[in-house]
Amino acid sequence: MSRPDTIFHCKRSEKMKDERITTDILCIGGGIAGLMAAIRAAELGARVVVAEKGNVLYSGCGRMGNDHFETYIPEMHGPDKDAWIEELLQTAKGEILISKDLLRAQFMKAYDIVKLWDEWGIPMTYQGRWEFAGHSFPNHPMTHIKYEGRFQKKVLAKQALDRGATILNRVMVFDLLRDGDAVVGAVGSHTREDKLIVFDAKAVLLGTGKCSRLYPSITPGWLFNDPHGGTQTGDGRAMAYRAGAELQNLEMPQRHIGPKYFTRFGQATWIGVVKDWYGKPAGTFVDKPDRRYGDMICEVNKLAPEQYTQTGKGPLYMDCTEITEDDHDYMMHWMENEGYPAMTDHMKEEGIDFRKHPIEFATYPLRGGGLIVANENAETSLRGLYAAGDEAFGDISAAATFGYVGGENAARYADAAKQTVRGDLSALIEEKKQMIDTMLGRESGPDWEETNIALQQIMVDYAGHVRNESLLKQGLQHLRRIKDKAQNGLVAHNPHETARSLEVLNMLDIGELTFEMALDRKETRGLHNRPDYPFTDPTLNRSHIIRRVNEENILDWRSY
């Protein structure tokens, strides 16, 4: 990575400019959820602004494409809706602790979204039919259709623009504006210009995606070798927390499985069998490549490659060598739509052919967990604040569905809201400006990159694969020391580095909350492994909530 200051170091002759934008709905993040919210809210007549950190055409997890969309189709699944939900809970949604009400709300709506996307030009059928494949066990209800998502962001951006939404690329929003108990806007920093942007909005929707870069990548020197692209840094949940909204389960990290060192998603796109060096399958689901089911061991046990290596049986491979020509073409077609071309092109260059060469698979490193608490209307615990997508309840179908639902509800709320900013927020805005000005004005100090690396080290060493009270307490002390240094000393040389620094400040907040919540979860569950509390406590089958009240963090447990 070239140093950004060699690309566009901006000499500061004067203090930061500012711009004020008034709108009904502010969608923060122009990913799948943010664009769907913008489309629906604009359709209902609201003035909508989408503020996107990157460029909506190429940003977020959906940037390079996706190929699986969860949907319940009544004429195919029949009346047993619970079977669909149970299958999802055993498979794609298994590692996410989520309420069944949300899943129910998703399936009530997802099929309508599928039809809309198809109408707008995102091909949702294959050879003229609904094609269900992947993410389900043999002989179980199929939950995901295949779709051609490669150009989905272009289509969604066009739909938003056609309905009159305004898209502002290169704006990183970093704090919400709150007036009384309502959210009434946000503050952003331009990533190319020395400019603060203040949004006055009647309602705000957070569609800022997951939290990557909290833990080290599989190639620790390359911070951005992350399936999410590395720019979803939990900004939404950090802003929501600082504004007083409830977050849940941050201490529950996740892991994924895929080609070693490439950190790609798309486990269900592969048509092969996961095998060891000697050709013995790791799972029991398939023994030959099967285009309908893939190999569900990837879904059932994402730790399998790591466990094989640790127990002296590794490595594990995705073996597609027995694939038919027809199935190979089918798989390559979907890989293109799943955002795999960078990897498949590289393999071609290296002479690697899936038909001849098994591909080494790895368990990817930990990634930050947790969500903003949002209900089936995409409402958060704060008035005027909505959240959808990976910040609240992820995957493409949920992002699209709850983005749309959130846009609709935000538009209705905005319609009823009398005005945007009520109180005088000028002191608050001045404080934000001052914070960035100071960062840009410093001659020396820690930069975003070294702070990010230090944070990652603390996270993996102290809130990583094994946790206990003393380790967590020590890690929290280290983290707070680094956070203090960052808040008082981070140096940025240009607007790009300002944005990176603001991301790191957000991740430091998320890291701190992760420690606090991990200390409070006195049990072992999923990847939260506490040998000092080795058993899973059934009384904690609930949502673990945190929120800030008067500078204090309040922790709570609540039924899903």
Ligand SMILES: Cc1cc2nc3c(=O)[nH]c(=O)nc-3n(C[C@H](O)[C@H](O)[C@H](O)COP(=O)(O)OP(=O)(O)OC[C@H]3O[C@@H](n4cnc5c(N)ncnc54)[C@H](O)[C@@H]3O)c2cc1C
């Ligand atoms: C390679 C890959 C393949 C996948 N395949 C599938 C699949 O087939 N099926 C499936 O269900 N799921 C799949 N997923 C997951 C799916 O893509 C995500 O769940 C989905 O895109 C989430 O949508 P979102 O809108 O919540 O977040 P994103 O699409 O990630 O968008 C978040 C947006 O917010 C912007 N942003 C972040 N912070 C800020 C800020 N502070 N200010 C302004 N903007 C900000 C980001 O730049 C980004 O554009 C895949 C993911 C990847 C990476």
